[in-house]
Amino acid sequence: MPEFANRILLSRLRLAAILLLGVVLCLTPYRHFKPVSGLLEEVRERDFISIHTRNTPTTYYEGRHGPTGFEYELMRRFAEYLGVSLTLDARHHIQSALDAVRQEGDLAAAALPLDLTQPDLIYSRPILDLQPLLVYRRGLPPVKDPEALAGLTIGTIRGSGTDRVLRELQAEHPELGWRESSEVEVAELLSQVEGGYLDAAVVFEHQFRINRIFFPGVERGFPLGKPLSMAWAFPASGGLGLQQAANRFLYGLKQAGVLDELVARHFGHDDYLEYVGARVFIAHLNERLPTYAELFREAARNTGFDWKLLAALGYQESHWDPEATSPTGVRGLMMLTLPTAGEMGVSDRLDPVQSVDGGARYLRQLKDRLPESIQGDDRLYMAMAAYNVGLGHLYDARRIAEELGGDPNSWEDVREALPLLQKREWHSKTRHGYARGGEPVIYVRNIRRYYEILSYVDRSQQQYLQLNEAPNGVDEEFPLFDIISPLHQ
Structure with missing residues (x-):
């Protein structure tokens, strides 16, 4: 008898769950519930894919012959793989790209660290290893290990993954503090290190490799923690179809050697000029x-x-x-x-x-x-x-x-x-x-490399001027940064 009663109770619970799910489905807009291939089919029906990205030298920027950048090359090829056109919104930083793809758009491709704790998002297979790297201002005593960080003013980009590595390091070194902001990019960080606003910064190895020639006053320090993975982010509400298509596309590029060629082309030439x-x-x-x-x-x-x-x-x-x-x-x-x-x-x-x-x-x-x-x-x-x-x-x-x-x-x-x-x-x-x-x-x-530097400086001239002008109401010494204090304070 007790066993029979348990079966009746389980049946009623299942029925209640089904009814509740039906109510939720009726009340939830279609955008927030799609079948497995839902977003992929939507992209193909409208004949374009909408991507949120960032305007950086390592992601997407306007070159001499039009749009270029490592992730732009991947986005363009992915759109061709799907047989659709490509639209970009490059007005983002990392967090705003993630927020935007939750609400609209099809994916975010903005040098994003794979982060399975992000709500309402799913990620592609890893695209590129991201090795955090501590860099510091030339002229300071060599910074070669975590113990040398004490007393240094360190900056990093919030949400990039480097801030996550610093928090993990802070658990072992409670005296560690730093400044972080989602409103700065790597070039700005390195400029502030070279200019003396910061003593050091944590960026990724490939970012420093492509930017180091523009900032000869910044030295390589030491790798910080284990490598992270760069990936694309998709809205979880869009089903798995677009993510699975991206995974097949990225796997194919990797197997054909094309992905490695793109990495070498965009990030493998920091030795073109002797330092x-x-x-x-x-x-x-x-x-x-x-x-x-x-x-x-x-x-x-x-x-x-x-x-x-x-x-x-x-x-x-x-x-x-x-x-x-x-x-x-x-x-x-x-x-x-x-x-x-x-x-x-x-x-x-x-x-x-x-x-x-x-x-x-x-x-x-x-x-x-x-x-x-x-x-x-x-x-x-x-x-x-x-x-x-x-x-x-x-x-x-x-x-x-x-x-x-x-x-x-x-x-x-x-x-x-x-x-x-x-x-x-x-x-x-x-x-x-x-x-x-x-x-x-x-x-x-060499001429190509000199031209890259001149183009970079030309594009960034206004940005550099802005770096020397603190916004109204912002700390003039450390504009835009939030201070992460040592744990013992």
């Missing part, structure tokens, strides 16, 4: 470039190049020294040879006005003389290589690239062939013979 050389470049940018910036702008207007590209080429040639002279006889700010100067109508190679104008027109001439089959950035990079090594040697390298099974219209393949001009077995078969073919490879690489 001390980067510091010298930043110093020259502040001290020398202002004198010649208008010359580069005028030459850019006349030739159609970006003035920052011409300035980057000028720095590679002479370090913006108008009287520079090489042992081989090239002279001036753009280091023109005597025959090139005569061809360009430059009567005085040491005159900065003539040198910049002549160098820009010569680069334009080289680019225009290349075959029409070379397009886009490949065409620009080959023109820059020809500025260094000459068109004849560039054509020889293109033929070698083709002989090796590569694409003579691809800078990536020609770049691999150029150093072979130094080897007799190869240059003996070419029309123009031996060349120091490794030099134009480094030459183009």
